[in-house]
Amino acid sequence: MNIGEIAKRAGVSRSTVSYALSGKRPVSTATARRINDVIDELGYRPNASARALAEGRTRTLSLVIPPAASRLTDAQLGFVASVVEAAATHDLDVLLSPSGGDHDRSFERIVTGRRVDGVILMEILLDDPRVARLERAGLPFVTIGHVEHPGVSWWVDVDYAALIRRCVHHLADLGHQDVVLINRSDELVAAGYGPSLRSSAGFVEAAGARGLTARTVCCADEPAAGLVCFEDIRRRWPEVTAAVTINEAALPGLQQALHRAHLDVPRDFSITGVIAGRLAEGFHPPLTAADVPAGEMARLAVDLLVEQIADPSATPRNALLEPAISLRSSTGARRR
Amino acid sequence: MNIGEIAKRAGVSRSTVSYALSGKRPVSTATARRINDVIDELGYRPNASARALAEGRTRTLSLVIPPAASRLTDAQLGFVASVVEAAATHDLDVLLSPSGGDHDRSFERIVTGRRVDGVILMEILLDDPRVARLERAGLPFVTIGHVEHPGVSWWVDVDYAALIRRCVHHLADLGHQDVVLINRSDELVAAGYGPSLRSSAGFVEAAGARGLTARTVCCADEPAAGLVCFEDIRRRWPEVTAAVTINEAALPGLQQALHRAHLDVPRDFSITGVIAGRLAEGFHPPLTAADVPAGEMARLAVDLLVEQIADPSATPRNALLEPAISLRSSTGARRR
DNA sequence: CCTTCGCGTCGAACCGGTTCGACCTACTGA
DNA sequence: TCAGTAGGTCGAACCGGTTCGACGCGAAGG
Numbered sequence: 001m002n003i004g005e006i007a008k009r010a011g012v013s014r015s016t017v018s019y020a021l022s023g024k025r026p027v028s029t030a031t032a033r034r035i036n037d038v039i040d041e042l043g044y045r046p047n048a049s050a051r052a053l054a055e056g057r058t059r060t061l062s063l064v065i066p067p068a069a070s071r072l073t074d075a076q077l078g079f080v081a082s083v084v085e086a087a088a089t090h091d092l093d094v095l096l097s098p099s100g101g102d103h104d105r106s107f108e109r110i111v112t113g114r115r116v117d118g119v120i121l122m123e124i125l126l127d128d129p130r131v132a133r134l135e136r137a138g139l140p141f142v143t144i145g146h147v148e149h150p151g152v153s154w155w156v157d158v159d160y161a162a163l164i165r166r167c168v169h170h171l172a173d174l175g176h177q178d179v180v181l182i183n184r185s186d187e188l189v190a191a192g193y194g195p196s197l198r199s200s201a202g203f204v205e206a207a208g209a210r211g212l213t214a215r216t217v218c219c220a221d222e223p224a225a226g227l228v229c230f231e232d233i234r235r236r237w238p239e240v241t242a243a244v245t246i247n248e249a250a251l252p253g254l255q256q257a258l259h260r261a262h263l264d265v266p267r268d269f270s271i272t273g274v275i276a277g278r279l280a281e282g283f284h285p286p287l288t289a290a291d292v293p294a295g296e297m298a299r300l301a302v303d304l305l306v307e308q309i310a311d312p313s314a315t316p317r318n319a320l321l322e323p324a325i326s327l328r329s330s331t332g333a334r335r336r
Numbered sequence: 337m338n339i340g341e342i343a344k345r346a347g348v349s350r351s352t353v354s355y356a357l358s359g360k361r362p363v364s365t366a367t368a369r370r371i372n373d374v375i376d377e378l379g380y381r382p383n384a385s386a387r388a389l390a391e392g393r394t395r396t397l398s399l400v401i402p403p404a405a406s407r408l409t410d411a412q413l414g415f416v417a418s419v420v421e422a423a424a425t426h427d428l429d430v431l432l433s434p435s436g437g438d439h440d441r442s443f444e445r446i447v448t449g450r451r452v453d454g455v456i457l458m459e460i461l462l463d464d465p466r467v468a469r470l471e472r473a474g475l476p477f478v479t480i481g482h483v484e485h486p487g488v489s490w491w492v493d494v495d496y497a498a499l500i501r502r503c504v505h506h507l508a509d510l511g512h513q514d515v516v517l518i519n520r521s522d523e524l525v526a527a528g529y530g531p532s533l534r535s536s537a538g539f540v541e542a543a544g545a546r547g548l549t550a551r552t553v554c555c556a557d558e559p560a561a562g563l564v565c566f567e568d569i570r571r572r573w574p575e576v577t578a579a580v581t582i583n584e585a586a587l588p589g590l591q592q593a594l595h596r597a598h599l600d601v602p603r604d605f606s607i608t609g610v611i612a613g614r615l616a617e618g619f620h621p622p623l624t625a626a627d628v629p630a631g632e633m634a635r636l637a638v639d640l641l642v643e644q645i646a647d648p649s650a651t652p653r654n655a656l657l658e659p660a661i662s663l664r665s666s667t668g669a670r671r672r
Numbered sequence: 673c674c675t676t677c678g679c680g681t682c683g684a685a686c687c688g689g690t691t692c693g694a695c696c697t698a699c700t701g702a
Numbered sequence: 703t704c705a706g707t708a709g710g711t712c713g714a715a716c717c718g719g720t721t722c723g724a725c726g727c728g729a730a731g732g
Contacts, residue, residue: 002687002688002689003688003689003690004688004689012711012712013711013712013713014688014689014690014712014713015690015691015692015711015712015713015714016710016711016712018689018690018691019690019691019710019711022690024690024691025691025709025710025711026708026709026710027709027710027711028709028710028711031710031711043448044448045444045445045448045449046449046688046689047389047449047450047687047688047689048394048445048449048450048451049385049386049388049389049394049450049451049687049688049689050385050389050687050688050689050690050717051688051689051690052385052388052689052717053383053385053386053389053687053688053689053690053716053717053718053719054688054689054690054691054716054717055689055690055717056690056717058384058385060431063432065417065420077413080416080432081401081434084401084432084433084434085434088434088441088442091441091445093431093433093442093445093446093451094431094432094433095396095429095430095431095432096399096416096420096430096431096432097420097429097430098417098420098421098424105424105427106424106429108381109381109384109427109429110429112379112380112381113381113382113383113384114383114384114385115384115385115429222614223614223617223618224617251618252617252618252619252620253618255620256620256621259620278558278559281559281560281588282559282587282588282589283588284588284591284592284595285592338717338718338719339718339719339720340718340719348681348682349681349682349683350682350683350718350719350720351681351682351683351684351720351721351722352680352681352682354719354720354721355680355681355720355721358720360720360721361679361680361681361721362678362679362680363679363680363681364679364680364681367680367681382718382719383717383718383719385717385718385719386687386717386718386719386720387718387719387720388687388719389686389687389688389689389717389718389719389720390686390687390718390719390720390721391687391719391720392687673732674731674732675730675731675732676729676730676731676732677728677729677730677731678727678728678729678730679726679727679728679729680725680726680727681724681725681726681727682723682724682725682726683722683723683724683725684721684722684723684724685720685721685722685723686719686720686721686722687718687719687720687721688717689716689717690715690716690717691714691715691716691717692713692714692715692716693712693713693714693715694711694712694713694714695710695711695712695713696709696710696711696712697708697709697710697711698707698708698709698710699706699707699708699709700705700706700707700708701704701705701706701707702703702704702705702706
């Protein structure tokens with residue numbers, strides 16, 4: 001069931017079968033039909049490894065997921081699924097690779113072993129060693145989140161600063177004076193995780209512009225931490241009446257803390273932020289928030305990568321998404 | 337930077353380099369050192385496609401995720417990450433493939449194109465066409481969930497029937513008389529989704545044994561459906577005081593419905609079931625439930641697959657997991 | 673001293689595709 | 703009539719590894 005077998009049965013040479021399949025040279029209709037009949041009969045399909053070797057490309061791309069993969073957030077999960085789907089429309093397969101920790105062997109195997117045509121890097125850090133590695137290897141890649149100044153690399157990102165600014169303005173319009181930003185984990189922030197830093201910047205900036213008192217806390221990416229974190233906020237700054245969050249994983253704990261403190265949302269306390277739509281709708285009450293457009297980001301990332309693979313010398317392109325804030329029911333006027 | 341280049345610089349033949357790398361034939365220590373020096377200097381790594389072609393195996397396995405991948409449940413998500421991690425310990429890469437709907441092209445590409453050495457199938461149906469396809473192709477595979485009688489295929493599963501039985505007994509011990517099972521979606525049940533069917537069977541059986549009145553409902557896999565579903569239950573069977581659920585996605589809606597009905601858990605209503613640990617802990621209050629051991633299942637599945645790849649004619653093995661029920665705080669004595 | 677054996681190495685074949693150059697056969701236009 | 707061109711096909715080389723058979727060589731054994 002290799003191409004030679006097909007050739008023999010169709011009474012032609014191997015190259016003719018190849019051309020019939022790829023259409024790169026004309027083949028007479030009679031021959032083409034004979035070949036196709038044999039192929040259908042035997043259920044033949046070219047061996048992917050052999051084709052990859054000969055063509056010099058694997059028709060595969062790698063999606064590098066964050067180190068702590070065992071607790072991907074909901075938005076990240078949605079993103080993974082969407083990437084697979086988007087890749088499928090280009091007839092590309094997706095290799096899922098862990099990275100960080102002791103998984104660097106996998107990453108190295110992918111990169112040096114020419115296992116894929118391109119890479120999508122999730123959860124990029126401001127100064128990421130993997131980026132340097134890929135550049136050195138000359139392997140096309142697109143990052144989710146951006147590292148440097150626009151225009152020098154390929155990336156897709158959500159404009160966290162702008163979105164958080166909008167959240168703050170929204171809260172200010174409702175009369176809130178004391179607001180808090182619930183950021184991602186300390187470690188992530190310390191490591192230079194872009195969305196965290198940019199959220200923080202946007203938060204402070206907008207609060208300043210509207211004359212609000214702005215507090216910021218970091219919170220580990222897990223439910224239990226959300227609980228502790230919120231109780232901490234209440235204790236330290238009881239005057240705070242609204243929170244902006246980009247920490248999806250902590251939401252359940254936040255919910256629990258609100259309940260425990262007998263706070264009604266949005267009557268006693270308002271919540272908003274940047275949250276996967278599915279999660280925002282699952283909250284009680286549904287969150288007014290900017291939905292992370294995982295599907296669109298995935299599609300864009302794959303498209304950019306495909307473009308870059310086709311022409312590695314092309315000028316880098318990128319996309320900064322600014323999804324609308326969905327008004328649901330977790331924000332309300334400040335009570336005095 | 338191919339093996340010939342290394343051979344030239346080390347002053348040996350290509351085969352010697354290959355043997356030095358694989359250790360399949362002895363190489364003098366002096367030669368080995370020269371070769372290794374060159375390799376380190378150039379950062380050489382064998383081309384994965386070429387190796388796959390020559391060896392006849394790709395060192396890659398495929399994880400086939402469910403059709404509606406965009407809304408994988410939490411347990412499934414954890415499973416994906418764990419499979420990648422487990423595969424990494426065997427130096428295997430993981431190809432993520434969608435299946436079902438219009439993604440059958442991807443699946444077919446994987447199978448016929450000899451793109452992988454083995455396949456892990458998630459969310460298996462009682463009579464699954466993909467299973468037949470893989471058997472016909474002679475490609476090793478392990479299913480998550482089982483199809484046939486033990487002993488004729490390779491699989492890993494959670495013993496839903498036993499776990500649900502335990503849940504029912506637990507509720508019966510607490511004095512509950514009228515209980516309901518919140519199952520997965522109609523479509524899934526209709527399609528013959530094993531866990532749903534076995535849960536249902538175990539539920540009815542245990543309820544019968546303890547003389548409880550048992551109701552069963554299906555609920556779409558999304559928060560909104562959970563809300564509707566629970567209100568429906570309250571309307572139709574107001575006497576029900578406890579629920580057993582295997583529907584993770586509907587949990588947020590369930591939570592919302594409980595809140596809206598001013599029901600306190602566990603004082604007014606008890607909840608238990610089979611739920612990913614992370615989700616159970618995120619619920620308010622934390623759910624007493626059997627935690628789906630995604631990590632362990634993933635590790636077992638990969639191990640079984642590796643075993644089967646090594647010896648395709650081995651007697652099929654399988655594993656039926658029965659994780660303990662974690663006592664948290666969502667179940668309590670029935671109030672009268 | 674001659675055979676035997678194992679070590680270390682090489683060359684060649686092979687895995688299953690793609691692609692290039694060459695060739696033959698009309699058909700076209702000058 | 704003949705050069706030029708396009709369609710259709712073939713054989714051979716190539717992609718970058720692995721693996722098999724053979725061979726030279728020094729040590730061990732009879």
